[in-house]
Amino acid sequence: MVKEIERVGLPAVQICTIIPIALTVGANRIVPGVAIPHPTGDPKVSLKEEIEVRRKLLGQALRALAASIDQQKVFK
Amino acid sequence: MCKAVQEKLGIPALTAMHPLNPGVELARKKVYIVEAGDSARDMKRTVPRMVALANKILEKVPIGTPQEEGYLPRGIRINVRTENRGSRRAVDMLLKKLRGEPFVTELPIPQFDRVVPAPAVSVLSKAVIALVTEGGIVPKGNPDRLEAHNASKYCRYFIGNLKDLTGEEYQTAHGGDDPVYANEDPDRVLPLDAARLLEEEGAFGKLYDHYYVTVGNVTAVSSAARYGHEIGNLLLKEGVQGVILTST
Numbered sequence: 001m002v003k004e005i006e007r008v009g010l011p012a013v014q015i016c017t018i019i020p021i022a023l024t025v026g027a028n029r030i031v032p033g034v035a036i037p038h039p040t041g042d043p044k045v046s047l048k049e050e051i052e053v054r055r056k057l058l059g060q061a062l063r064a065l066a067a068s069i070d071q072q073k074v075f076k
Numbered sequence: 077m078c079k080a081v082q083e084k085l086g087i088p089a090l091t092a093m094h095p096l097n098p099g100v101e102l103a104r105k106k107v108y109i110v111e112a113g114d115s116a117r118d119m120k121r122t123v124p125r126m127v128a129l130a131n132k133i134l135e136k137v138p139i140g141t142p143q144e145e146g147y148l149p150r151g152i153r154i155n156v157r158t159e160n161r162g163s164r165r166a167v168d169m170l171l172k173k174l175r176g177e178p179f180v181t182e183l184p185i186p187q188f189d190r191v192v193p194a195p196a197v198s199v200l201s202k203a204v205i206a207l208v209t210e211g212g213i214v215p216k217g218n219p220d221r222l223e224a225h226n227a228s229k230y231c232r233y234f235i236g237n238l239k240d241l242t243g244e245e246y247q248t249a250h251g252g253d254d255p256v257y258a259n260e261d262p263d264r265v266l267p268l269d270a271a272r273l274l275e276e277e278g279a280f281g282k283l284y285d286h287y288y289v290t291v292g293n294v295t296a297v298s299s300a301a302r303y304g305h306e307i308g309n310l311l312l313k314e315g316v317q318g319v320i321l322t323s324t
Contacts, residue, residue, distance in 0.1 A: 005308035039211065039322050050264070058271055066198075
């Protein structure tokens with residue numbers, strides 16, 4: 001889906017866990033998520049720490065949206 | 077038209093199309109489509125195949141594979157018994173590949189195209205950013221009945237007055253993974269709480285007041301592509317400048 005959103009001219013970043021699939025299908029901006037059932041969460045830590053995990057992931061995602069790229073890139 | 081004739085009149089129908097004809101995707105599952113060339117010159121080859129297939133349909137004779145009968149693959153899986161088990165066939169195929177001998181794959185690997193990256197968001201601190209998810213986060217009770225797999229649609233929900241998603245008001249509809257974590261705290265799939273914090277801090281201009289959701293579990297690539305295309309256009313019209321999409 002992210003590739004099609006990008007095709008209409010809107011930069012789009014995908015936060016996901018299985019990076020090879022995102023790369024194969026053709027997403028251009030990818031941020032590795034935490035895990036399949038909770039890409040932007042970590043049930044093993046406290047809520048305060050989880051929110052911090054989410055902030056970092058979203059921060060990476062925003063950096064990906066603001067990055068000029070000419071090919072696929074995984075933003076770690 | 078063939079689909080309508082079959083569905084409304086109960087009369088079997090078949091047609092012929094070039095593989096790149098947009099009608100193929102619309103009808104292939106319901107109607108036999110004989111593969112045609114790109115010009116009328118190819119009719120000499122195509123019409124006899126149509127006649128042969130039509131006769132089989134009329135006589136209710138079992139229809140063979142697309143390769144045998146000359147119709148476009150319909151994406152329908154039928155269980156068949158073969159002489160050799162899968163492991164034997166896999167080893168035989170590998171040996172042919174190693175020897176440089178011709179082989180025929182039983183399942184063609186889909187080829188995905190590449191899209192030129194869209195221009196980056198120029199001024200993040202002023203940008204309108206939207207959240208989208210394939211993780212199936214929906215209002216509690218799943219009022220629009222978003223499917224747990226092979227989603228037939230996407231939904232749009234208002235979050236303009238929310239700073240957080242709670243397990244009391246939201247849930248996951250996604251049927252492809254353990255839903256416990258997302259049901260406890262839907263922000264673990266659609267990170268609204270952290271997005272609001274970053275918005276307040278000025279990391280970006282504004283969070284778009286709706287989010288789009290579908291379920292990316294066993295959803296056909298063609299469906300997901302259509303949803304992405306439509307959502308992208310809808311967001312573009314609304315002045316959104318960047319999209320963060322989460323998937324499980």
